[in-house]
Amino acid sequence: MRHARVIHQGVTRDATERDGQLLLADGRLVAFDAVTWLPPLAPVPRARTILALGLNYADHARELAFKPPAEPLAFLKGEGTLTGHRQFTRRPAGVQFMHYECELAVVIGKTAKGVRQADAYDFIGGYTVANDYAIRDYLENWYRPNLRVKNRDTCTPLGPWRVDASDVADPMQLALQTTVNGQLTQQGNTRDMVFSVPFLIEYFSSFMTLSPGDLILTGTPDGVVDCRPGDVVVTEIERIGALVNTLQGDPS
């Protein structure tokens, strides 16, 4: 099943996909463009842990002139950086290089501590698509990438759907692609991850307990390009969904 979280007529509601429309929890069917899309996540009782991976596709590491890491390169985000499908992301004035990153996002389904790779799929609730925007102008070599690069308001669109894990037979065989204004700019497949989803769950849960609703953004393949205000960026993953985002410039 595909789950969404939307604002309809001013009220936040859970919804599911039904024949190209949204089935609201109260039984009404509404069109996709009749709602404001939120990240497709249930609220959690305490701060959501949002882990993200850098350099987790060998081709992207080469593109950025890095060796693939021997241990996952992980960083963290706060929930404030998330935004929904069909929303706007700010590109600050004067920035030279701001790029999208199409990523498979894993939603943890149950408390995970000391999980072994072989059991990792039991701890996954579902999957969604993340666009982990980065502004390379702000990169510095201190706890890199730091929050000014990766934790900006609206800079992590997520959605449109949270797809139940049981509906995704093999998350390590999914095509990813990004288009900018309809032009294909990024293509890859989750099979080319340096550290697979089961590996990452074993790795993180070996030193920190993950809770239901926590996220792991699993990194992006080769093919990131600078995007300008007004560009429509669609990050899409086979079987998971197509996440639409529009870049917005600062008012001049």
Added chain:
Amino acid sequence: MSFRPTGTVYGVLLNFRAEWDALAPQMNEAPYKAPPSAPVLYVKTANTFSAHGSAIALPADVPEVEVGATIGLVMGDAGRVDGCVLMNDLSVPHANFYRPPVKAKCRDGFLGVGARLRTDGVDPASVVLEVHIDGELRQRADFSQLMHSPAQLLSALGSFMTLAPGDVLMLGCDAGRPLARAGQRIDISATGFDVLSSTLQGSPS
């Protein structure tokens, strides 16, 4: 009821003058190549939160932890600060600050959280924290020695991210952070604050 963070907890590296000065000779060398031009931030995840009085289990691969005595600003509505609270931002000791410190700072239990939010509008610059380990004074952290004042930090963060109600911004940990091991008791105290105590335990083998 005891205070417990409801939002995301952020920390900042190199925000004490002595901490900055100690690293300054390396700042232009690899891997850093330049001093940071903006506050260097990190996140303490919710699995780290430990209430006052808790026993914190050290993982088997961590014989000693670095004690990070600090003050957390707890955010209210519209970017206002609701109050402040003592925190113990524990880290696996690490001398390289190139990559984000997830494995060093986000172990289960690695953030001691004071029981009471102080809401009398105290100026953090007037606070001196003391760290006692097994009753012995091991550090004094004088918050008049910050590189970026709370107002400057809030303004720097506010240029790119919004701190939501319940989020916490920790003001930094001074140089000379003491180390502690399993079996030891850590008390962080300051005039006007309730003491924040934690006991370190070995991990069950």
